[in-house]
Amino acid sequence: MIHARGLAATFVTGKGKNRREVRAVDGVDLDIAEGEVVGFLGPNGAGKTTTLRMLTTLLRPTAGTATVNGFDVATQSVQVRRSIGYVSQAGSTFSQALAGDEVTDHGQLYGMNRRDAVRRGKELFDQLQLEGLWDRMPKNMSGGQRRRLDIAMGLIHDPTLVFLDEPTTGLDPQARANLWEHIAKLRTDRGATVFLTTHYLDEADALSDRIMIIDNGTIVAADTPENLKSQVSGDLLHLEFAAAEPVSRAAAQLESLGATEVSVDGFGVRARLRGSAKVVPGLLRELEAGGNTLEEIEIKRPTLDDVFLTLTGRSLRDAEAGSDDKEGSDEIPA
Numbered sequence: 001m002i003h004a005r006g007l008a009a010t011f012v013t014g015k016g017k018n019r020r021e022v023r024a025v026d027g028v029d030l031d032i033a034e035g036e037v038v039g040f041l042g043p044n045g046a047g048k049t050t051t052l053r054m055l056t057t058l059l060r061p062t063a064g065t066a067t068v069n070g071f072d073v074a075t076q077s078v079q080v081r082r083s084i085g086y087v088s089q090a091g092s093t094f095s096q097a098l099a100g101d102e103v104t105d106h107g108q109l110y111g112m113n114r115r116d117a118v119r120r121g122k123e124l125f126d127q128l129q130l131e132g133l134w135d136r137m138p139k140n141m142s143g144g145q146r147r148r149l150d151i152a153m154g155l156i157h158d159p160t161l162v163f164l165d166e167p168t169t170g171l172d173p174q175a176r177a178n179l180w181e182h183i184a185k186l187r188t189d190r191g192a193t194v195f196l197t198t199h200y201l202d203e204a205d206a207l208s209d210r211i212m213i214i215d216n217g218t219i220v221a222a223d224t225p226e227n228l229k230s231q232v233s234g235d236l237l238h239l240e241f242a243a244a245e246p247v248s249r250a251a252a253q254l255e256s257l258g259a260t261e262v263s264v265d266g267f268g269v270r271a272r273l274r275g276s277a278k279v280v281p282g283l284l285r286e287l288e289a290g291g292n293t294l295e296e297i298e299i300k301r302p303t304l305d306d307v308f309l310t311l312t313g314r315s316l317r318d319a320e321a322g323s324d325d326k327e328g329s330d331e332i333p334a
């Protein structure tokens with residue numbers, strides 16, 4: 001469905017001695033199979049949107065190659081565009097037209113006749129919980145409704161591959177959860193392949209079969225959410241005892257089981273342990289057999305933020321806080 005090799009985009013900003021090159025995407029390889037939902041995760045400015053714009057032919061790569069649905073993004077942009085759905089970060093609705101007209105016009109842009117576009121648009125309004133909003137202007141809709149309208153526009157011509165750029169940014173938690181359901185249905189109900197960018201860890205985790213993490217224009221990891229979490233960092237284990245005596249024994253036992261970051265604090269022991277579900281029951285049995293009373297046990301599964309931290313040495317949230325704003329410059333691929 002999508003194959004890219006060495007995809008790169010360099011922007012030139014400023015003039016004269018202020019001239020600067022920004023390597024927004026720096027040699028990305030991608031292989032996305034039919035029916036996959038792939039989450040493209042990374043902090044602000046990591047290169048997500050730029051990659052997406054190259055794959056959707058909105059931006060010509062500075063280097064590298066990519067095919068989408070079998071079409072070359074550099075030489076067959078018309079075929080690529082006709083075969084995909086694209087929902088941009090900014091949305092594609094003009095506020096002065098009625099929602100139904102926008103969707104219908106969009107279908108006609110893709111070569112549909114008006115009757116088919118209206119029929120298909122109404123079907124999508126039903127599926128995306130936009131019933132009754134056909135004659136409403138998008139500017140009078142809620143953020144979640146507008147985002148669902150954007151998705152209806154992206155789906156009007158029935159694409160099998162859908163690109164969503166930060167679909168839930170700016171929505172409240174309820175509207176986000178609602179949109180997640182609709183995104184999940186793109187695959188389950190329509191068999192679509194979905195490529196979505198996000199900087200929300202929970203969103204990538206909840207929706208994706210596979211996650212690709214991009215940082216500074218380079219892919220730093222690509223795997224299922226579960227594999228990423230289990231390979232990169234262990235579960236965080238916290239055992240709390242009723243007395244001090246068993247604490248050091250438990251710590252030694254954890255170390256012998258391969259735990260890392262083992263630390264003792266009062267009557268408690270903390271450690272990171274891979275595959276704790278398999279190891280902890282035996283450990284508890286041994287501790288109990290030795291007459292050690294456990295007051296509390298807590299096991300925290302690693303999050304994607306732990307994964308990002310292990311890979312880059314920064315938390316995704318810190319990376320977000322420290323990221324540059326967009327340059328907003330002339331868009332000149334170098």
Ligand SMILES: Nc1ncnc2c1ncn2[C@@H]1O[C@H](COP(=O)(O)OP(=O)(O)OP(=O)(O)O)[C@@H](O)[C@H]1O
Binds near residue numbers: 022025042044324
């Ligand atoms: N038109 C442009 N001119 C100059 N630099 C640009 C341009 N577009 C993007 N960049 C820079 O390229 C880098 C990658 O930007 P990109 O928008 O792809 O990141 P992103 O991961 O999508 O971020 P966000 O989550 O904020 O959308 C950033 O440093 C950004 O400032």
